[in-house]
Amino acid sequence: MFAIAIDDQQGLNWQEQEAPPRPGPGDVRIQVAWAGMNRADLMQRAGHYPPPPGVTDTLGLEISGTVVEAGPRVERLRPGDKVCALLAGGGYAEEVVVDAAQVLPLPAGLGLREAAALPEVFATAWLNLFMEGGLRHVDGRPERVLLHAGASGVGTAAIQLCKAFDYPCFVTVGSEAKVEACRRLGAEAGWNRHDGSFVDAVRDWGGADVILDPVGAGYLADNQRVLNQDGRLVLIGLMGGRTAELDMGRMLMKRQRFIGSTLRSKSPRAKGAILDSLHTHVWPRLSRGEIRPLIDRDWPIQQAEAAMTYLESNESTGKVLLAVSGEG
Structure with missing residues (x-):
């Protein structure tokens, strides 16, 4: 698969890398449509916020996309489902594998682009x-x-x-x-x-x-x-x-x-509890339009370097997104 690699000389490069492993019993594989960009990515790139042990060095803490494979213990998600997910890393890529507890269906009325601006923030x-x-x-x-x-x-x-x-x-x-x-x-x-x-x-x-x-x-x-x-x-x-x-x-x-307080290092179970609460209390308000994801602008994933430079400038209001497949 293709993913963003950090090169000290050339910046953020979209290049072929090893695909994530097969999903475990409680995991899902997601084909990424959009990835959210966060200040935590800036900190990781600068060497101040390393990923938790065992987590990929690839940047990216939130994505939206389509489930393409689900482990045998996953009950509420099926291939073809449109979802958004909270990650410990790896979102700047064509595919991610993540514990199903960290995945939510899209709020009614929202597309994949909007949903990528939801999980982390x-x-x-x-x-x-x-x-x-x-x-x-x-x-x-x-x-x-x-x-x-x-x-x-x-x-x-x-x-x-x-x-x-x-x-x-x-x-x-x-x-x-x-x-x-x-x-x-x-x-x-x-x-x-x-x-x-x-x-x-x-x-x-x-x-x-x-x-x-x-x-x-x-x-x-x-x-x-x-x-x-x-x-x-x-x-x-x-x-x-x-x-x-x-x-x-x-x-x-x-x-x-x-x-x-840091969210990234929490266990999948703890993150799942937070997302369950969001699904109960916030998702209905998103579906009714009382709350909305605020997106400043987006870039193709191949232009991640330009997007990160913009985020670092502090000019944005709301989310900066990267289009991977760009599916709406």
Whole structure:
């Protein structure tokens, strides 16, 4: 089969490579139509986010496509089914083999292109807002959410989840145009990070009970300042560094909780539980059009290098996709 290989001299090359193994008893083989591109791919390419042990070095954490083979213990999927899948790696390829627990049918009314923008970002947003962050109503009041990198794939998914489930959210982004784009998706307020610290704006808005942060060290002090009593900071990335000073006095007195969270290294069973929850709570809203995948643009898989350069530029709002077969 063909897949993307990383060449230090020539970049991302679409070339012939060894095909994945035959599916195990609980696995399916999927012919890939579209692959989603994520910042985790940038980090892996830079050597900062290696795949879990035993997982292919090929980039790609989410795909859509058609089931072509299913193991004997797989009950709910059959060859010919159109699906999307959450992967630990290997999505930039013509075929993938993945545990069936990590595969979902397409939401009604969505095609393969749209579905490729769902698994990683919606699983990440759902996991960290509701399962790790414990987002809830307290004394009849919905908790308030601060989303950093609100115009990213995860950010735009999280905004829509907050709106759908009636939790107000504030976003930080990199331009006024992105602030307005996030408002149109459902964000209550926003801040252009180039205007300086977000602290006063978030405090005036009411502070945050849950913060979803892919930045890390660069935002730690300000996150602590705006985090309300009993607030939770969920760290999902390290774009701003991995080492910072923690004010443990503030943490103690405000009963703040800091949670580190990665999706990629979770077991197939754990990922399956997240996807089952998505299928129950989010897929119906996607089918009704209350939530939608937000796609910025796409490239043919042969132009993965150009697509990754664009993603790295921070110009995108929503998902960047790679067309493998390009089937709709």
